[in-house]
Amino acid sequence: MNSIGMFDMHNHILFGVDDGAKTIEDSLALIKVAYNDGIRGLVLTPHFHPKRGMAHYAEVVENFNELVDVVEERIPDMQLYLGREVYYRSDILETKGSFDKYLMSGTACMLVEFSTTVEENYIKNAVSNLLFEGYQPIVAHVERYACAVKNKKLVDELKSIGAYIQINADSVLGKTGFAVKQAVKYYLKNGLVDFISSDAHDLKTRKPELAAAYAYVAKKFGEDYAGLLFRENAIAMLNGEL
Ligand SMILES: [Fe+2]
Numbered sequence: 001m002n003s004i005g006m007f008d009m010h011n012h013i014l015f016g017v018d019d020g021a022k023t024i025e026d027s028l029a030l031i032k033v034a035y036n037d038g039i040r041g042l043v044l045t046p047h048f049h050p051k052r053g054m055a056h057y058a059e060v061v062e063n064f065n066e067l068v069d070v071v072e073e074r075i076p077d078m079q080l081y082l083g084r085e086v087y088y089r090s091d092i093l094e095t096k097g098s099f100d101k102y103l104m105s106g107t108a109c110m111l112v113e114f115s116t117t118v119e120e121n122y123i124k125n126a127v128s129n130l131l132f133e134g135y136q137p138i139v140a141h142v143e144r145y146a147c148a149v150k151n152k153k154l155v156d157e158l159k160s161i162g163a164y165i166q167i168n169a170d171s172v173l174g175k176t177g178f179a180v181k182q183a184v185k186y187y188l189k190n191g192l193v194d195f196i197s198s199d200a201h202d203l204k205t206r207k208p209e210l211a212a213a214y215a216y217v218a219k220k221f222g223e224d225y226a227g228l229l230f231r232e233n234a235i236a237m238l239n240g241e242l
Contacts, residue, residue, distance in 0.1 A: 003214040007041035007234035008034060010111060010140060010166055010197035011208055014044040014067060017060050018053025020201040027067050030200060031078060034208035041079045043104060045111055049087040057101035081105040081238060085140055088112045088126045093133055107240050113140040120147045120154050127163045138164040141199060143171045149183040155192045166195040169213035170206055188221055196229045
């Protein structure tokens with residue numbers, strides 16, 4: 001494939017529910033940028049995080065449905081899905097009733113994030129706990145955790161426990177520092193990465209753009225791997241096949 005048709009499975013494009021897009025106009029402006037970059041599928045993943053956004057699920061669904069209606073009309077070949085980026089705390093596992101509010105578009109996958117200063121054992125335990133409870137953890141932007149940059153083999157371990165791994169496009173391109181870029185190279189070279197996503201919040205700092213990172217990965221690691229990381233794995237996840 002080329003970069004037209006990419007899927008971005010981690011971003012803060014859904015308006016009014018976290019520290020990303022504020023209004024529906026913001027969402028639409030971000031979606032247009034994503035479309036022009038070649039993205040055709042977006043899993044919207046608002047924060048469930050004590051400082052970045054804890055919007056009630058009903059509100060998230062309401063805003064999502066409102067956005068879907070407008071996008072279907074204005075950009076009909078952009079597909080939207082609803083997920084969540086969950087800041088991991090063990091009490092999440094004690095949630096009673098529907099777990100949908102934490103999951104990626106009705107699948108068993110959960111995109112989980114941690115503090116940047118998290119300890120290795122904490123991430124490993126979180127992954128094990130989620131798997132034990134029947135959920136499929138996807139570790140969000142693993143390269144942002146200092147422990148996974150210092151000890152790159154942690155990511156081998158997380159994979160072997162059963163986690164999926166997501167990294168941010170900006171980190172692939174070296175925009176978050178040299179040490180992080182080197183770590184990302186290690187993860188990619190060793191086939192540890194499952195998704196590369198924008199984690200876009202706005203049009204200033206982290207835009208919903210993936211094409212430049214796609215070109216880099218395709219050139220250095222091959223078109224097939226790029227196709228998996230920027231499209232096929234996201235589609236497989238949405239189809240419940242991951
Ligand atoms: Fe995020």
